[in-house]
Amino acid sequence: MPSIKELKQYLETLQNLGIKELYAEAGATPGSTAREEDYSNLDNESHLALLEAKYANCTKCTLAAGRIKFVYGDGNPEAKVMIIGEAPGEQENLMGKPFVGKAGELLDRMIAAIHLDRETVYIANIVKCRPPGNRDPQPEERIACLPYLVEQISIVKPKIILMMGLVAAQTLLATNQSLGNLRQKVHFFEGIPSYVSYHPAALLRNPNWKLPAWEDLKLFYQHYLNLI
Numbered sequence: 226m227p228s229i230k231e232l233k234q235y236l237e238t239l240q241n242l243g244i245k246e247l248y249a250e251a252g253a254t255p256g257s258t259a260r261e262e263d264y265s266n267l268d269n270e271s272h273l274a275l276l277e278a279k280y281a282n283c284t285k286c287t288l289a290a291g292r293i294k295f296v297y298g299d300g301n302p303e304a305k306v307m308i309i310g311e312a313p314g315e316q317e318n319l320m321g322k323p324f325v326g327k328a329g330e331l332l333d334r335m336i337a338a339i340h341l342d343r344e345t346v347y348i349a350n351i352v353k354c355r356p357p358g359n360r361d362p363q364p365e366e367r368i369a370c371l372p373y374l375v376e377q378i379s380i381v382k383p384k385i386i387l388m389m390g391l392v393a394a395q396t397l398l399a400t401n402q403s404l405g406n407l408r409q410k411v412h413f414f415e416g417i418p419s420y421v422s423y424h425p426a427a428l429l430r431n432p433n434w435k436l437p438a439w440e441d442l443k444l445f446y447q448h449y450l451n452l453i
C-alpha cells in the first residue's frame with residue numbers, strides 16, 4: 226500500500242504530465258489509472274456486465290489464488306432490494322453465482338416469505354472470490370474488494386439493503402458490534418436504509434435462529450413496503 230507521501234508524489238507527477246482527469250476505478254492503483262470511461266449511456270444491466278468482465282481476473286488480494294469463478298453479483302440490475310452476503314462458498318466458486326446450494330435455497334425461501342424472488346432483488350457479496358475453507362474474509366481482503374460492491378450499489382441504487390451475516394454488517398457499517406446489537410434496527414449505508422440479519426448458512430447450522438431471522442425479515446419488509 227502506497228504511503229500518503231507516495232500518493233502525493235504520484236499525483237504531482239501526473240499533473241506535471243498534464244493529466245488532470247483521474248477516476249476512482251475500483252481496483253485502480255497508482256500506476257494503473259486511466260481516463261474516465263463513459264458509461265453514462267449504458268443501462269444498468271450492460272454496465273454491470275461490462276464491469277463484471279473487466280474485474281473477473283482481479284488479483285488485488287490473495288483470494289484470487291483459490292478462485293475458480295469470479296462471483297460478481299446476480300439478480301435484477303434495477304432492483305429496489307439489494308441483499309449482501311459475505312463471500313462465495315464452494316458451490317458459488319464453481320458456478321459463479323452468489324447464494325447457490327443449500328444456503329441459497331434457504332435464502333430463496335426466506336425472501337419468498339416476504340414476496341420477493343431472484344428476479345426482483347440484486348444479490349452480491351463483500352468479497353467476490355472464495356476464501357479457503359470458507360473462512361471469514363480477512364480485513365485486508367474486504368478492503369481490497371469493497372470498491373466493487375460499493376460501485377454495484379451505486380449503479381443498482383437500491384431503496385433498501387439487507388445485510389446477511391456479521392461480516393457483511395460489520396464491513397458495510399464499519400463497526401465491531403455483535404449481530405445481536407445490529408439486528409432489529411435500521412442503519413444507513415450511503416443514505417440507504419439497511420437491515421441486518423443472520424446469514425442463511427448460519428441458519429442451517431443453528432435452526433434456533435430461524436425465528437429471530439423471521440422477525441428481522443418482517444421488520445425489513447415493513448420498511449420496504451413504506452418505500453415502494
Ligand code: SF4
Nearest residue numbers: 283285286289354370
Ligand atoms: S476477492 Fe475481490 S479483491 Fe480479492 S482477488 Fe477476488 S475480486 Fe479481487
